[in-house]
Amino acid sequence: MMNNFLVKVASTIEKFNMANKSERLLVCLSGGADSVTLLLCLYELGYDVCACHVNHHLRGEESDRDQHFCEKLCEKLGVELKVFHADVVGYCKEHSVSTEEGARKLRYDFFDSIGADKICTAHSLSDCLETAIFNLARGTGLKGICGIPPVRGNIIRPLINCTRQEIEDFLKERGQDFVTDSTNLTDDYTRNKIRHLVVPRLAELNSSLFGSYAMTADRLRTDSDYLESQGLEAFEKAVLPKGYDALCLRQLHESVRRRAIMHILEKEGLTVSHDSIEDIDRLILDVGKANIKGGVFAVCSKGVLSFAKGEMLEN
Structure with missing residues (x-):
C-alpha cells in the first residue's frame, strides 16, 4: 500500500498527464533531497527510470562528493546513471553569460542528448512559491505568478505539489540520506533570501501558506x-x-x-x-x-x- 506522499506524487502525474508506464523517464539527479526523492518515487511507482548527473566542477571536492553519492545510490537501486562533466567557467567566458545561465544551458543540452521520452526535474511546491515571489518582486504577469509550470514540452515535474518539508519527511521515513549544496545555506543569492527570510514571514501570516498558494x-x-x-x-x-x-x-x-x-x-x-x-x-x-x-x-x-x-x- 502506497503512503500518502507517493499517492500525492502519483495523483500529480495523473492530473497533468505527465507520463505513462511505457515511457522512459530521465531523472535529473543532483544528489539533493528533492532529486533523490524524485528518483525514489518514480522507481517505487514502477516507472522505467534512468538518471543523469551533471558535475559542474564549481565547488571543488563538494562537486565530486555529489557525483559519487549519485553513483552509489543508482548502483544500489540498479538504475542506469549517465554523468556529464561540464566546463561551466569556460563556457560562460566564451559566450559571455552568467554562471547560472551557462550552467543551465549545459545541463539541458546534456539532458536532451540522452534521448529519454520525458525529462523529470525535482522542482517542488516550495520552489514554485519562491519563483512566484521572485517574479512578483521584479514585475510579472499572470504566468510569472503561477511560478514553475508542472509540464513544459517534454519536461515534467512530479513533485510540483509537494513542499520541501514533505520531501525531507519522506526521506527521513525511509532512512535515506542526501547531499546538501553549501551555496543553498547562505543568503548570498536572491532566491536563498526569499527561501530563508521571506517565505517564513509569510508562513507566520498564514500557516496554510503552501496549500493556499497551490490552490x-x-x-x-x-x-x-x-x-x-x-x-x-x-x-x-x-x-x-x-x-x-x-x-x-x-x-x-x-x-x-x-x-x-x-x-x-x-x-x-x-x-x-x-x-x-x-x-x-x-x-x-x-x-x-x-x-x-x-x-x-x-x-x-x-x-x-x-x-x-x-x-x-x-x-
Whole structure:
C-alpha cells in the first residue's frame, strides 16, 4: 500500500498527464533531497527510470562528493546513471553569460542528448512559491505568478505539489540520506533570501501558506491556459499575406490582444518584452511606426500591421 506522499506524487502525474508506464523517464539527479526523492518515487511507482548527473566542477571536492553519492545510490537501486562533466567557467567566458545561465544551458543540452521520452526535474511546491515571489518582486504577469509550470514540452515535474518539508519527511521515513549544496545555506543569492527570510514571514501570516498558494496557482494556470489559447487563435486569424490584420486585433480584449502580439513578435524573430508589446499595442490602436529592435520597425497603416527595416521605409 502506497503512503500518502507517493499517492500525492502519483495523483500529480495523473492530473497533468505527465507520463505513462511505457515511457522512459530521465531523472535529473543532483544528489539533493528533492532529486533523490524524485528518483525514489518514480522507481517505487514502477516507472522505467534512468538518471543523469551533471558535475559542474564549481565547488571543488563538494562537486565530486555529489557525483559519487549519485553513483552509489543508482548502483544500489540498479538504475542506469549517465554523468556529464561540464566546463561551466569556460563556457560562460566564451559566450559571455552568467554562471547560472551557462550552467543551465549545459545541463539541458546534456539532458536532451540522452534521448529519454520525458525529462523529470525535482522542482517542488516550495520552489514554485519562491519563483512566484521572485517574479512578483521584479514585475510579472499572470504566468510569472503561477511560478514553475508542472509540464513544459517534454519536461515534467512530479513533485510540483509537494513542499520541501514533505520531501525531507519522506526521506527521513525511509532512512535515506542526501547531499546538501553549501551555496543553498547562505543568503548570498536572491532566491536563498526569499527561501530563508521571506517565505517564513509569510508562513507566520498564514500557516496554510503552501496549500493556499497551490490552490491559487492551479486556478491561475487554468485562466492563463485559456487566455493563451485565445491569443493563439486570434494571432492565427490575424495573419495576412504581408502583415497582420490590425483592425481584427483592435477589436480584441486587451488580455487576448497582448498575447496575440507575443506570437507576432515570435513569428517575426523579435524579442518579446514589455516595451515591444506596448509599442505594437499602441500602433494597433492607432497608426504610425515604432522602432522595435535596432533598425526593425513596426508599421501600422490602412488597417495592416507590418514589419520592415529602416532603409526599406525610406525607399
